[in-house]
Amino acid sequence: MKSFYGTQLPNSLMLGTAQYPSPAILEQAFRESGAGVATVSLRRESGAGQTFWQMIRELGVLILPNTAGCHTVKEAVTTAYMAREVFDTNWIKLELIGHTDSLQPDVFQLVEAARILTGDGFQVFPYTTDDLIVGERLLTAGCEVLMPWGAPIGSGRGLNNEYALRAMRAEFPDVPLVVDAGIGLPSHAAQAMELGYDAVLLNTAVARAGNPVAMARAMMLAIQAGQLAHQADPIEARDMAEPSTPVIGKAFLS
C-alpha cells in the first residue's frame, strides 16, 4: 500500500466522526470495524469541543482533522492552523465548499488554500472533484494525496462517474488516491478499491445507518474484498460466455 506523507495506514478505511447517535456508538463503530483513520471536524465546535475531541484522541487511531463547512480560503486556512494546534498533526483534510446544495468543492479556492498550507508545512489531503487538471494543479501546489469525490457528500449515490475515477487512477499511478464522499453501500466502497484506489473515506453511510456498528464492519469487509480483488488481477468482462469446462467432444450441437 502506498504511504500517505510517509505514514503507512493500518488499513484503507478512513471513517468520519460526525452524526452518530452517541459517542459510545461512534467508539464501537471504530472498534468493530478497525478503521485506521478518524476524520474530525473543527469548524462546528469552534474552541469548545475539547471533551469530544478528547474522545476522538482516545480512539487510538490516526487523526485527520478537516475543514468541513469552510467556504473561503481564509476560513479554511484558519481552521487548519487551529486543527494543527488541537490535534498536534500536520495532516489536514482540506474541504472548501463552493455550492450549498451539492456541497461541491470550489476547486479554484482549493488549489489556492493547498498552496498556502503546504508552504507552511501542512500535509494536505484535498477533497476535490474527479477533474484531472485540478488534480494536477493540486499536486503542483504541493499535495501528495488526492481525494476525489464519488458523489456529493451524504448523498449515498456511490461512484457517480466511474470512468473519471478510472482515468484519475491511470493518470496518477503513484499518487495515493482516496474516494471521499458519496459512498452509501459497502458495494460502492468495494468498487472504489477494485478500481485500484488506496483508501475510502466515508461518514454518513455509517453514522446514519440503522446499525452504525454493523455498517462500519460491513464497509471494512467490503474494502478488504475490493482491495484483494484488485491485487488478484480480475478477469476482463466479455460479451459471450466462456465455458469453464471444455465443450469439445460433447454433443453441444445437438
Next chain:
Amino acid sequence: MTVWSVIGAGVAGLAAASELVSRGAKVQIFDPSGPPGPHGCSWWAGGMLAPWCEFENAEEPVLRLGKAAFEWWSTRTRVEQRGTLVVANPRDLPDLRRFARRTGGYTEINQVEIANLEPDLTSFTKGLHFTDEAHLNPRQALRNLHRQLQDQGVVFHRKLAPTQLENAIDCRGLHAREVLHDLRGVKGEMLVIRCPDVTLTRPVRLLHPRMPLYIVPRGDGVYMLGATMIESEDSSRITARSMLELLSAAYALNPAFGEAEVLEIGVDLRPAFPDNLPRIRRLGHTIYANGLYRHGYLLAPALAQGVADLALDNKHSEMVDEDRA
C-alpha cells in the same frame, strides 16, 4: 424518618423529589439559584413527549422508558396529546422514508390529511403523524412541580447543599462532572418566537440532515423553535449559522414565520454520558441521577422512578450502572 436531600431543582431534581414524595418519603431540596428559571437547561427544553421520534436516532431504552412519561406528567401538569407531525421538503423525501422505517406508531398522511390536521401547513405532500405523542410546556411543568412540592411540605433551601449530607440525591446536571467524569455537555440552541399569523396546534418536525428541527406551540401564537446539537461546551451565545438554520426551518414550514418576533434566544448545555442515556450511580451516601441529554422531560419520570427504587427499596433499575454505597 429519613429525610432525602435532593440537590438541584431542574427537571431531574424536581421529578425525583416528586416521585419520592408520592411514595411517602420526606424530602428537602437545595438549589443556590432558587426556583426553576433560565439558569437551568430544562428551562430551555422543547417539552415533547415523543418517544418514537426520538428513537429514530437513539437507543432502545429511550423508546421503552419514554413511553411511561405521558402518564407520569399527566398527573402533575397539563399535557397535550395531539401527536407529532413529521414533514420533509420534497428533496428530502428519502429522509422521510428512512425516518418511517426506523420508527413506528405513526400513520402516513398526504397533503390533504396534513392540511386537515394543521391548515397552515400547505406545502408538504407527505407526512407522518405520530398519533400517541404529546407535548407539555416545560416552564409550566417545572413551576407546577415546584408548587406541588411546596404544598406537600417540601422545604426549598436557596443555598448550596452542606458537604457531608447523608441520603443525598445529586441532580445537578453538568455541575456534577467533578464527580461524574464521563459526563459531557452538548450545546443546544433554541428560539422562542411569536407569530400570531400562523396557527400550529402540535409539535411539527422538519427533517434536516444535521439536527432534529422542531417547532412546538406554546399557545397565544408563541412557538419554541429548536434545537441544535453541537459537541461543544461553550454556552455563551448562539451562532449566526444556528440562528439561520432554525429560522429557515420555520420559514420553510410557513413563510409567514418570516414576520415573527424573536422573543428569546436560549443556549445551554445538555448533560450527557457517552451513550447519551441517563444514569443512576450511588457513591457513598449520595445517589447521582444525571445524563438526561436531550430527553429531560421524556426520561425524567423513568429516572425519578429509578432513583426512588434505589433510595427507598434498594432496587436496581437498568439505569443504575454503579453502586458503591
